[in-house]
Amino acid sequence: GENVEQHPSTLSVQEGDSAVIKCTYSDSASNYFPWYKQELGKGPQLIIDIRSNVGEKKDQRIAVTLNKTAKHFSLHITETQPEDSAVYFCAASTGGTSYGKLTFGQGTILTVHP
Amino acid sequence: DGGITQSPKYLFRKEGQNVTLSCEQNLNHDAMYWYRQDPGQGLRLIYYSQIVNDFQKGDIAEGYSVSREKKESFPLTVTSAQKNPTAFYLCASSMGQGKTEAFFGQGTRLTVV
Numbered sequence: 283g284e285n286v287e288q289h290p291s292t293l294s295v296q297e298g299d300s301a302v303i304k305c306t307y308s309d310s311a312s313n314y315f316p317w318y319k320q321e322l323g324k325g326p327q328l329i330i331d332i333r334s335n336v337g338e339k340k341d342q343r344i345a346v347t348l349n350k351t352a353k354h355f356s357l358h359i360t361e362t363q364p365e366d367s368a369v370y371f372c373a374a375s376t377g378g379t380s381y382g383k384l385t386f387g388q389g390t391i392l393t394v395h396p
Numbered sequence: 397d398g399g400i401t402q403s404p405k406y407l408f409r410k411e412g413q414n415v416t417l418s419c420e421q422n423l424n425h426d427a428m429y430w431y432r433q434d435p436g437q438g439l440r441l442i443y444y445s446q447i448v449n450d451f452q453k454g455d456i457a458e459g460y461s462v463s464r465e466k467k468e469s470f471p472l473t474v475t476s477a478q479k480n481p482t483a484f485y486l487c488a489s490s491m492g493q494g495k496t497e498a499f500f501g502q503g504t505r506l507t508v509v
Binding site: 283286288314316318323325326327328331333371373377380381382383384385386387388389 | 400402436437440488492498499505
């Protein structure tokens with residue numbers, strides 16, 4: 283089955299700096315890669331996603347890049363703010379009728395210091 | 397408000413008892429999912445259902461059971477056969493039919509003592 287590895291496990295940055303989180307996946311059939319943000323005691327919330335036919339996607343301060351050949355994808359957050367502090371998860375899916383059937387990475391605790 | 401409702405938010409049970417976690421959605425989504433989250437770890441898929449009256453095992457189905465009698469509801473039963481039931485349980489749903497985004501509920505924290 284699919285295996286998703288995520289690094290780093292913790293990331294500490296100063297407000298205004300950029301943050302990068304990286305994930306690798308093992309199943310070449312995976313074609314959908316979402317990123318979720320989870321605040322303490324809450325459910326994950328989708329912040330950005332990318333399909334395998336796209337190399338990069340951007341939404342304001344957040345961007346995701348995908349390298350299908352190397353089987354890795356990354357989340358980039360620019361101009362970080364204290365409210366960006368949370369746990370971030372990458373995930374992969376083979377899609378079809380069940381894009382919610384996801385394999386998750388282990389998570390990255392992001393702390394943005396004011 | 398449309399969304400996914402999980403109840404209760406906190407649940408305590410004695411060891412050896414079965415317990416059922418509720419998940420209801422009013423998004424008209426075809427597919428629903430149950431994930432388990434342990435401290436400091438990612439989410440792991442327990443069961444999923446793509447359509448009413450049908451469901452499949454995920455990666456860690458042992459000790460759990462589900463039903464999907466209605467499109468809106470996908471309850472999860474944690475049975476006494478589950479060796480380490482204490483965890484944070486998350487329900488999700490997605491449109492299916494090639495649509496992507498999965499929406500999550502706010503979770504139920506189950507503690508077995």
